[in-house]
Amino acid sequence: MLKGKKIAVYVTGGIAVYKVSDLVRRLIKAGATVKVAMTKSATEFVTPLTFQILSKHHVYTDTFDEREGDKVSHIHLADWSDLAVVAPATANSLAKMANGLADDFVSTALLATTAPVFIVPAMNQHMLENPATVRNIQTLEDDGRFVMEPDTGFLAEGYTGKGRFPETEKIVETIQEFLLNKEPNLPLKNKKVVITAGGTKERIDPVRYITNDSSGKMGYSLAIAARNLGADVCLISASKTLQTPYGVSLIPVETAQQMHHAVDVEFDTASIVIMSAAVSDYRPEQVLNEKIKKNEQEMILKLVKNKDILATLGSQKKHQFLIGFAAETTNVEEYAKGKLVKKKADMIVANDVSKPHAGFNKDTNEVTIFMVDEEPVELSVNSKQAIAEEILAIALTKMTK
Structure with a gap:
């Protein structure tokens, strides 16, 4: 979403300035070209040289420092x-933007900006909650600016409160969601995509599972x-270790039966369903309420078969494009x-999980896509991110035929 985007980062003078260097780095890593402008107060916390090295561009600090004769x-x-x-x-800076003041490079450039403006406030809680600040934020939002909610946490003043600069990853994700909402022609706009993820767990007793x-x-x-x-994404996940992506609705599950129920609820309104979870084929016939004690040399565990979610969906589908995974x-x-x-x-994505760069618990994958005829x-x-993008690109070509 950020690849090829030209982003101007305007840095104003608060203690959180030092965190913006990581934000600039992450934006560049995501594919954006970044140029930085700083207020005089901001340069008291971090020098312009830091941002110049990171961005590979001159950092703007002075309204009257005109380096190119043919440009203002x-x-x-x-x-x-x-x-x-x-x-x-x-x-x-919020007060200046809300009231159209322009007395330095940053405020002047922002007043001339017609591109979307994304604002990340960070300040002491009492300053944030002052009626004047609340009023200024409301004015900016009424003017079409996006104002991100500050975090609550340990502040520079030595106590916990609201006003903390959000984590870099959260800002980048929110920027991406913000830009997505402004894109009118995305191929999955207003379409629902249901995705399952993770390995389901089948309880044996309170401390053991398959x-x-x-x-x-x-x-x-x-x-x-x-x-x-652009899709409305419903992620049905048996994984508890991964962070939920911004803009994605999460339904947490544990067992295959819970996953089946969750998919069944969402299925009718879905345009695409992707069964990428590793669903347990069997579950214990009996789940004990207490931990099994070690008594005998052998223990026989009787398993019963879970319903095949993919096969059930395949027999029920109407308009849905159904994608399954095969880990072999x-x-x-x-x-x-x-x-x-x-x-x-409609599609099976298969991979050999015995290969060193594919399969479970890897950051990479190698797959073959099978489709009828x-x-x-x-x-x-x-x-895996690049593979995911290619899978959906291929699915889209088949859905439009």
Whole structure:
């Protein structure tokens, strides 16, 4: 979502300035080109050289420092940017923006900016809650500016309160969601995508269960990819270790039966359903309420079969595009093709989980996509995020035929 975007970061004078260097780095890592402007107060906390090295661009600090004779610097930066980010935004900078004051480079450039403006306030709680600040934030929101909610935490003054600069990852995710909401022509806009993720757990007793090695990373990558295409994403997850992506609705589950119920509830209104979870095929016939004690040399555990969620969905689908996953260790193509037909899926994404760069608990994957009456499509080793984006790109081409 940030790839190729031109982002102007306006840094104003608060203690959180030092955190903005990481924000600039993360924006660049996400594919954006970043230019930085600073108020005089901001340069008291972090030097412009820091941001110049990170951004590889001159840092603007003085309205009258015109380096290019054919450009007016503050107007040029305003016109150049696809997005303006004000971080941290002090109470003073909020007041200037709300009232159209322009007495330095930052306030002048912001007044000339027609691109979306994303504001990250950070200040003492009492300053944040002052009626004047509350009024200024409301004015900015009424003017179409996006003002991010500050975090609650330990403040520079030595006590806990609201006004803390949010974590970098949270800001970047919120920026991406903000830009998504402004994109009118995304291919999955107003479409619902249901995705399952993680390895389900089947309880034996209060401390033991049957599960597998699935981390849920592939499902979460698919959720991010679908969100970035504009979808309303419902992520049904058996994983408890991964952070829920911003803009994604999470339904936590544990067992295969719970996952089946959650998918069934969401299925009718879905346009795409992606079963990427590693669902337990069997569960213990009896779940004990107390821990099993070690008595005998052997213990027999009787298992019963869980309902096949993918096959059930395949028999029920109407308008839905159904994608299943096949994690195999041998005869990958044979099993994947069989699964495609037997379970009436539109696509099966198969991978050999015995390979070193594919499968469970990896950040990379290598898959082959099978579709009815189509040649298999091989996706070579890449990050799970890149693989997720390719899977959805292929699905979209088939859905529009």
